[in-house]
Amino acid sequence: MKPIATKRSGLMLAVVLSLVFTSTQLIAQNDGQPVVNDLLGVTVSPPEGWELVKLPGNDKSIASYRHAESGSQLEVIGTKLINSDMTQVFFDTFHQSLLGADFVEYSAATDTKIGAIDGKQTEYSFEHTGLKLRVVVFSFTKDDSAFLVIGYFEDAKRDTYYESLKSLVDQLKFS
Numbered sequence: 001m002k003p004i005a006t007k008r009s010g011l012m013l014a015v016v017l018s019l020v021f022t023s024t025q026l027i028a029q030n031d032g033q034p035v036v037n038d039l040l041g042v043t044v045s046p047p048e049g050w051e052l053v054k055l056p057g058n059d060k061s062i063a064s065y066r067h068a069e070s071g072s073q074l075e076v077i078g079t080k081l082i083n084s085d086m087t088q089v090f091f092d093t094f095h096q097s098l099l100g101a102d103f104v105e106y107s108a109a110t111d112t113k114i115g116a117i118d119g120k121q122t123e124y125s126f127e128h129t130g131l132k133l134r135v136v137v138f139s140f141t142k143d144d145s146a147f148l149v150i151g152y153f154e155d156a157k158r159d160t161y162y163e164s165l166k167s168l169v170d171q172l173k174f175s
Helices: 007-022 087-101 154-171
Strands: 034-036 043-045 051-054 061-066 075-081 104-114 117-128 131-142 145-154
Touching: 034 061, 043 075, 075 087, 075 154, 087 117, 087 131, 087 145, 087 154, 104 131, 104 154, 117 154, 131 154, 145 154
Parallel strands: none
Antiparallel strands: 034 043, 051 061, 061 075, 075 145, 104 117, 117 131, 131 145
16 A cells, blocks of 8 residues: 655645744643543653643644744654555655655665664754754654654754654653
8 A cells, every 4th residue: 555645745744843943822731731632541751841832734643732932842643544555555655755845865764763663764864944944753653543743943942852753752651
């Protein structure tokens, strides 16, 4: 089965990312409390200094966090897998949506371990209206679910806020 990604879905992703870094109208949620997703059996806790937000038009996210000072965003997306063949389709569809939005692969997928979780990490870069972004995608499976943990950072701040992405992954709890 081939991943489904279109130029339109890629463009929509680019627009949402632009909003993330320029909007102050994101809706803050639950004051640092963990987000529990019973269907996927995961609890997501925010890294220190990040607030849970609801992004417009983003209903697939388990949790999205925004760092107020930098505008950086962390997001956890997950799906229940019908069968093991769907794992790669889920991951490929997300990666293709980035490429469809004119993101450029900055570093190819590499095996990466964050905390106790083994996965793959890929990085992308994107430039729009003078804003240079770096997107870090950490993908992994747990039992019958697949997860993406994504960091959206200004390029110059990637190294600073990458530690928060690692902290978010390390704090994931599975039931």
